[in-house]
Amino acid sequence: MTPDATRRRAIGQILLLAAGFFVLVSITTASILLVNRARDDNARVVHTVEVENLINTLLLDIRRAESAARGYLLTGGAEFLSDHEAAVSTILPSVGNLAKATSDNPRQVDNIGKLRAAVETRLDQFKREMEFVRQNQPEAAKALVREAAAGNTAGTVRQLAAAMSAEEANLFRLRTASADRSQWLAGIVTAAGSGLVIALAGISIFLVRRSSRARDAAEGLLRDSNLNLESTVDERTADLREANEEIQRFAYIVSHDLRSPLVNIMGFTSELEELRGDIFRRIATLARAETEAPTTPDNATNTAEPTLEGADKQLSQDFSEALGFIKSSIAKMDRLITAILNLTREGRREFQPVRIDTRELIEAIVSTVAHQAAEAEASIHIEPLPDIVSDRLAMEQIFSNLIDNALKYLKPGVPGDIRVRARTKLGFAIFEVADNGRGIDPKDHQRIFDLFRRAGTQDKPGQGIGLAHVRALVRRLGGTMSVSSELDRGSTFTITLPIRWAATNRNRES
Amino acid sequence: MSNPVTIIMIEDDEGHARLIERNIRRSGVNNEIVPFTNGTDAVKYLFGSDGSGLVHKGNALLILLDLNLPDMTGIDILRRVKENTHLKCAPVVVLTTTDDSQEIKRCYELGANVYITKPVNYESFANAIRQLGLFFSVIQVPPAAI
Numbered sequence: 001m002t003p004d005a006t007r008r009r010a011i012g013q014i015l016l017l018a019a020g021f022f023v024l025v026s027i028t029t030a031s032i033l034l035v036n037r038a039r040d041d042n043a044r045v046v047h048t049v050e051v052e053n054l055i056n057t058l059l060l061d062i063r064r065a066e067s068a069a070r071g072y073l074l075t076g077g078a079e080f081l082s083d084h085e086a087a088v089s090t091i092l093p094s095v096g097n098l099a100k101a102t103s104d105n106p107r108q109v110d111n112i113g114k115l116r117a118a119v120e121t122r123l124d125q126f127k128r129e130m131e132f133v134r135q136n137q138p139e140a141a142k143a144l145v146r147e148a149a150a151g152n153t154a155g156t157v158r159q160l161a162a163a164m165s166a167e168e169a170n171l172f173r174l175r176t177a178s179a180d181r182s183q184w185l186a187g188i189v190t191a192a193g194s195g196l197v198i199a200l201a202g203i204s205i206f207l208v209r210r211s212s213r214a215r216d217a218a219e220g221l222l223r224d225s226n227l228n229l230e231s232t233v234d235e236r237t238a239d240l241r242e243a244n245e246e247i248q249r250f251a252y253i254v255s256h257d258l259r260s261p262l263v264n265i266m267g268f269t270s271e272l273e274e275l276r277g278d279i280f281r282r283i284a285t286l287a288r289a290e291t292e293a294p295t296t297p298d299n300a301t302n303t304a305e306p307t308l309e310g311a312d313k314q315l316s317q318d319f320s321e322a323l324g325f326i327k328s329s330i331a332k333m334d335r336l337i338t339a340i341l342n343l344t345r346e347g348r349r350e351f352q353p354v355r356i357d358t359r360e361l362i363e364a365i366v367s368t369v370a371h372q373a374a375e376a377e378a379s380i381h382i383e384p385l386p387d388i389v390s391d392r393l394a395m396e397q398i399f400s401n402l403i404d405n406a407l408k409y410l411k412p413g414v415p416g417d418i419r420v421r422a423r424t425k426l427g428f429a430i431f432e433v434a435d436n437g438r439g440i441d442p443k444d445h446q447r448i449f450d451l452f453r454r455a456g457t458q459d460k461p462g463q464g465i466g467l468a469h470v471r472a473l474v475r476r477l478g479g480t481m482s483v484s485s486e487l488d489r490g491s492t493f494t495i496t497l498p499i500r501w502a503a504t505n506r507n508r509e510s
Numbered sequence: 511m512s513n514p515v516t517i518i519m520i521e522d523d524e525g526h527a528r529l530i531e532r533n534i535r536r537s538g539v540n541n542e543i544v545p546f547t548n549g550t551d552a553v554k555y556l557f558g559s560d561g562s563g564l565v566h567k568g569n570a571l572l573i574l575l576d577l578n579l580p581d582m583t584g585i586d587i588l589r590r591v592k593e594n595t596h597l598k599c600a601p602v603v604v605l606t607t608t609d610d611s612q613e614i615k616r617c618y619e620l621g622a623n624v625y626i627t628k629p630v631n632y633e634s635f636a637n638a639i640r641q642l643g644l645f646f647s648v649i650q651v652p653p654a655a656i
Contacts, residue, residue: 259607260578263628264525270636271532345610 013207020200027193034186041179048172051101051108055161055168058094061087062122062157069129073141076133088126095119098164108167115160122153244347251344255337262337266330273323280316287312336452339465343451346469351391351476353501358385358429361392362420365400372407378416385422386429389500394473399433401466402493406435408460411488428479429499434492440485448483456487477501517543519574520552520587521605526628530574530605533639541572549582553590556597563596571600575622577613578606585616592621603642 068084071077095116102108125148132141148154287309359382366373366380373380380403388395403418410416414436422431440448444455451468474481478498485491517534521527527545534543546552556573558565573591577584584604591597601623608614609627617625626638 256578256607259628260523260526263607264523264529267529268525270633271529 009207009211013204013211016200016204016207020197020204023193023196023200027189027197030189030193031186034182034189038179038182038186041175041182044175045172045179047101048168048175051098052165052168052172054094054098054101055164058091058098058119059158059161061091061094062119062154065091065126066154069126070145072133073129073138073145081130084126084130088123091119091123102164105167105171108164111160111164111167115157115164118153118156118160122148122157125153248344248347251340252348255341255344258337259334262330262334266327266334269323269326269330276316276319276323280312280319283312335463339452339463343465343469343472346397347472347476349393351394351503353389353503354392355387355389356392356395357387358395358422358431361395362399362403365396365403368400369403369407372404373416373418376407376410376416378407378410378418380418381420383419383421385420385431386424386499388429388497389502390477390497391501394477398470398473398495399431401470402433402495405466406433406437406491408462409456409491410435410437424499427499428496431495431497432492433495434490436490439487439489439491440483441487442485445483445485449481515541515570515572517541517572517574518552518556519543519545520549520579520584521545521574521576522547522579523576526576530639533636534642536636537640537642549579549584549587553582553587556587556591557594563594566600567596571597573600573602575602575604576606577604577608577617585620588617588620588622 065084065087068080068087072080072084095112099109099112099116102112125144129141129144129148132138132144362382362385366382369380399420403420406418407416417436419434420431421434422429424430438456440455447453448455449467449471450464452464453468454462454464471481474495474497478501480496482494483491484494517539519527519530521530524547527547531543531545544555546555556566556571557563575584575587579587584606588602588604591600591602598621602621603624603626604617604622605626605628606613607628614625624642626642629638
């Protein structure tokens with residue numbers, strides 16, 4: 001699984017969650033809105049019904065007042081009068097209630113205005129009728145009743161009430177329809193939202209299951225590769241160890257087998273040298289016999305080396321020169337092969353980590369080179385050194401090589417000052433061997449660590465092995481090595497070694 | 511009784527063989543030198559066709575042995591010689607290029623009488639061989655008539 005795909009999937013899941021959340025919020029909001037609307041619609045429907053009720057109550061009261069008035073007229077009973085008055089007293093408040101209830105509808109307001117006028121007219125008539133009755137003028141009252149019945153006051157009131165009722169009925173229908181629609185809408189929204197949420201949840205579950213499957217697979221792979229890693233590391237280590245041993249063996253065999261022909265070359269060169277003596281002695285004898293020169297004083301003894309002359313002498317010298325070159329080359333080659341042999345032997349030695357009193361070790365080295373130091377007028381200072389756990393012999397070789405070098409390459413005429421110091425850092429001991437000698441050109445800093453390579457004036461004997469050997473040892477001890485130096489400014493070799501070196505894999509050969 | 515000592519030289523490098531022979535002769539030793547350039551022939555000669563070494567019963571032998579042979583190592587020959595009842599009295603001089611201390615130790619443990627490193631410096635090589643020659647001339651090979 002690529003990181004890109006993983007990120008994409010994570011973003012997808014977040015988007016999905018966000019969408020689900022959004023849908024839920026929308027549904028909730030819409031539901032609340034729609035429920036509110038439905039409640040409003042219902043309230044309006046109820047309101048319409050109430051208005052109709054009010055209208056009917058009003059009409060009923062008017063009728064009651066009318067019939068009570070008629071009863072009073074007919075019988076003059078006080079109970080009819082009180083009934084009439086009770087009815088009349090409720091009429092105006094009823095109209096007021098009705099006006100208040102329908103104040104939102106301009107058409108009804110208009111109707112109410114007319115209704116109120118008609119009702120007031122009728123009430124006025126009632127008042128007058130009652131007045132006549134009280135003044136004992138029943139005829140006038142009856143005439144008024146007749147007039148009122150003949151006039152359209154009551155009819156107007158009825159008509160207006162009917163119109164208002166119709167209006168309210170109309171409103172009732174409309175409002176009922178609206179309320180139904182709101183409810184229906186709420187239902188639709190809820191259903192659709194729920195469906196959407198369920199769908200989103202389904203997708204989420206699918207995605208989660210897919211990603212958990214992927215995670216399980218990755219976990220399995222990880223477990224496998226963890227198991228494999230161990231064996232892979234072991235395998236590689238074994239390979240490396242084998243390769244290293246192979247190289248050691250190879251170097252050993254090569255240097256061994258190279259020596260063998262060298263023995264022959266040297267041996268027969270020496271034979272040639274003997275032959276050369278014989279040949280030139282004969283040449284000299286022949287030459288002398290030819291020239292018959294008795295002037296040579298030393299021909300009294302045959303064994304003496306005959307003198308050669310002219311071209312013969314030249315020939316003999318050339319011969320010697322050639323042999324000389326051959327012999328010196330052989331000697332050099334022998335030294336190199338011996339060096340390789342020693343290095344490989346050193347490489348095959350097993351290192352033993354032991355506790356080393358570093359100061360004591362270096363003091364011992366210094367005492368062995370005391371004579372050289374005195375000759376070179378050099379002083380060696382050992383500063384406080386930390387004790388470390390390492391291979392004793394390797395440490396001895398490292399420091400004796402470095403101190404030897406420091407003594408060997410001092411500046412002529414300047415008293416040597418060699419310092420060995422150390423500090424510790426993060427489990428490593430950093431040793432420095434500093435001198436005030438001739439120094440090393442920075443361009444040669446790498447070269448001096450190479451086998452058989454040397455730098456600077458070649459006025460001291462050496463094979464160019466010491467530093468290569470030291471570096472190989474330092475590496476085997478799990479450390480590093482570097483040099484800082486400039487020509488004529490002295491050199492400082494820095495060696496970083498683990499304070500507690502435990503024999504590494506390389507050393508624990510099976 | 512007065513069987514002259516035969517020198518068996520097992521050396522695969524003909525140049526080395528020649529140099530050794532020359533230097534032995536130069537030091538005045540004129541014993542017969544039987545050269546072998548490989549281990550198989552040498553073993554056949556030393557132990558005979560039946561491998562018992564009976565053929566050399568009573569013969570005075572001196573073995574010059576190189577350790578690096580093309581077909582076997584000189585160490586094997588050394589071991590077999592020293593394990594053989596008829597040959598174990600024959601002095602063995604190991605002459606090889608190695609100066610590896612472990613190998614030297616091993617040779618002595620197996621019963622080598624002298625171990626000489628072939629030095630590349632010819633002077634010392636010649637010296638070593640000549641001294642060996644002197645050693646040959648004074649050596650008294652015990653009469654193998656046991």
